Amino acid sequence: MAIKIGITGGIGSGKSVVSRLLEIMGIPVYISDVEAKRITLTNVIVRRELCTLVGQEIYQEGELNRSLLATYMFGHPERIKEVNEIIHPRVKEDFQQWSACFGADKIVGIESAILVEAGFRDVVDFLVMVYAPLETRIERAVKRDSTSKELIMKRIESQMSDHSKREQADFVILNDGEAPLVPQVLELISLLSKNNHYLCSAKK
Numbered sequence: 001m002a003i004k005i006g007i008t009g010g011i012g013s014g015k016s017v018v019s020r021l022l023e024i025m026g027i028p029v030y031i032s033d034v035e036a037k038r039i040t041l042t043n044v045i046v047r048r049e050l051c052t053l054v055g056q057e058i059y060q061e062g063e064l065n066r067s068l069l070a071t072y073m074f075g076h077p078e079r080i081k082e083v084n085e086i087i088h089p090r091v092k093e094d095f096q097q098w099s100a101c102f103g104a105d106k107i108v109g110i111e112s113a114i115l116v117e118a119g120f121r122d123v124v125d126f127l128v129m130v131y132a133p134l135e136t137r138i139e140r141a142v143k144r145d146s147t148s149k150e151l152i153m154k155r156i157e158s159q160m161s162d163h164s165k166r167e168q169a170d171f172v173i174l175n176d177g178e179a180p181l182v183p184q185v186l187e188l189i190s191l192l193s194k195n196n197h198y199l200c201s202a203k204k
């Protein structure tokens, strides 16, 4: 079985940028946001359960109405929990199937802002946190998504604090816009490669 690394960090921390660097360096990464979107579109059970929970209008012309789902759930902890309970078990199952296709000598990753909250800690061998200060994250996410600070704050409030994430992380990448990323990613790969043997035996 491949060694699995989790890449987490709050919205706008730079996980996608780090994942891209890992992919360029030969580590395939399962991008949970992308796969969750595919699953909400194609999995008939997920579609049925979301329709029952939110209403038929959650799908329009076959497509998930993402802004409607975001408005429905963010800012409402009970609703977030219900939506997550529909989607996350399927994403977890899908990731396990995906990662099972790689050999024991391979390192693969999974990227998710809510990796720990979603209960994926037990399916990864090593947890990497991408960290950026809160103001920087808000600024980046507002710019990237052309949205408001208020909407980004609602998502942040539904995510685990940086402090708790850091406590669970085995390795932290600082992405504050000052510290260069490439040397940190190279250090991570070097650490993983050195400990590959240890991680393999620890899993048995």
Ligand SMILES: CC(C)(COP(=O)(O)OP(=O)(O)OC[C@H]1O[C@@H](n2cnc3c(N)ncnc32)[C@H](O)[C@@H]1O)[C@@H](O)C(=O)NCCC(=O)NCCS
Pocket (backbone or CB within 6 Å): 010, 011, 012, 032, 033, 036, 037, 040, 065, 066, 067, 069, 070, 080, 083, 084, 087, 088, 091, 112, 113, 114, 118, 155, 158, 159
């Ligand atoms: C609500 C949805 C439709 C909004 O789509 P949208 O294109 O606006 O956002 P996108 O999926 O690209 O997510 C952007 C960021 O929002 C944050 N976010 C998304 N889902 C969640 C969630 N359930 N809890 C907390 N933060 C979340 C993450 O930081 C994520 O990187 C979408 O996020 C969704 O389906 N979420 C539920 C599934 C999920 O938890 N996906 C995340 C990983 S499994």
Ligand SMILES: Nc1ncnc2c1ncn2[C@@H]1O[C@H](COP(=O)(O)OP(=O)(O)OP(=O)(O)O)[C@@H](O)[C@H]1O
Pocket (backbone or CB within 6 Å): 009, 010, 011, 012, 013, 014, 015, 016, 017, 018, 033, 113, 140, 141, 144, 175, 176, 177, 178
């Ligand atoms: N070091 C950096 N310098 C400048 N811009 C950056 C840096 N890191 C990330 N960004 C930009 O900030 C935005 C957010 O980064 P990214 O999409 O990687 O965050 P993320 O952690 O994946 O967020 P999400 O949780 O929403 O998936 C992107 O537009 C990205 O290009």
